[in-house]
Amino acid sequence: MRVEQIPVGPMQNFSYLVWDEGTGEGVAIDSGWEVESILEAAKRANVKVKYAIATHRHFDHAKTIRELADSLGAKVVAHERSEVPADVRVKDGEVLEVGGARVKVIYTPGHTEDSICLVEGKNLFTGDTLFIGNCGRTDLPGGSPEKLFHSLQDVILSLPGDLMVYPGHDYGEVKHRRLGEERKTNPTLLAKTLREFTGVG
Numbered sequence: 001m002r003v004e005q006i007p008v009g010p011m012q013n014f015s016y017l018v019w020d021e022g023t024g025e026g027v028a029i030d031s032g033w034e035v036e037s038i039l040e041a042a043k044r045a046n047v048k049v050k051y052a053i054a055t056h057r058h059f060d061h062a063k064t065i066r067e068l069a070d071s072l073g074a075k076v077v078a079h080e081r082s083e084v085p086a087d088v089r090v091k092d093g094e095v096l097e098v099g100g101a102r103v104k105v106i107y108t109p110g111h112t113e114d115s116i117c118l119v120e121g122k123n124l125f126t127g128d129t130l131f132i133g134n135c136g137r138t139d140l141p142g143g144s145p146e147k148l149f150h151s152l153q154d155v156i157l158s159l160p161g162d163l164m165v166y167p168g169h170d171y172g173e174v175k176h177r178r179l180g181e182e183r184k185t186n187p188t189l190l191a192k193t194l195r196e197f198t199g200v201g
């Protein structure tokens with residue numbers, strides 16, 4: 001699958017367009033601030049967007065997801081516990097079939113109660129669960145340091161190191177990096193205890 005990382009809005013957000021070149025079918029991930037640049041990218045690459053997926057409910061990721069989906073003839077996807085009005089509600093382990101590819105949902109609460117990550121081939125879309133060199137905040141409503149620590153240590157770190165991490169914000173020294181590199185350098189992944197984690201997270 002091809003991945004286009006699209007910078008959007010004033011809070012250094014990334015939206016993503018992910019598509020299968022064979023069939024032209026794809027997904028859009030997050031669309032908080034603006035839909036124009038995502039629509040343009042989809043048009044440019046001639047992508048038929050099947051799903052517009054919100055990684056979590058925060059406005060800078062989900063505010064315009066309905067508008068984006070309607071403009072593209074796509075369905076809105078969010079976690080079953082999300083407040084985002086979705087056409088398709090997903091839970092951990094569910095797979096969205098797109099073209100010849102499979103987009104797998106991984107439930108990773110902690111930044112919010114409805115946070116999900118998505119794995120497609122060698123790509124890992126982490127929303128605000130994991131950034132390059134950091135992780136998402138846990139001090140906003142619905143946030144939980146305990147849950148995020150568990151999501152990072154037991155869920156994200158159990159994934160293969162060759163997955164490319166595509167975060168929900170451009171907060172790192174690079175825009176994407178392999179999970180194996182993050183595992184060695186990201187203090188929030190290196191923390192071995194919850195106490196250590198809350199000191200760096």
Ligand SMILES: [Fe+2]
Binds near residue numbers: 056058111136
């Ligand atoms: Fe967020």
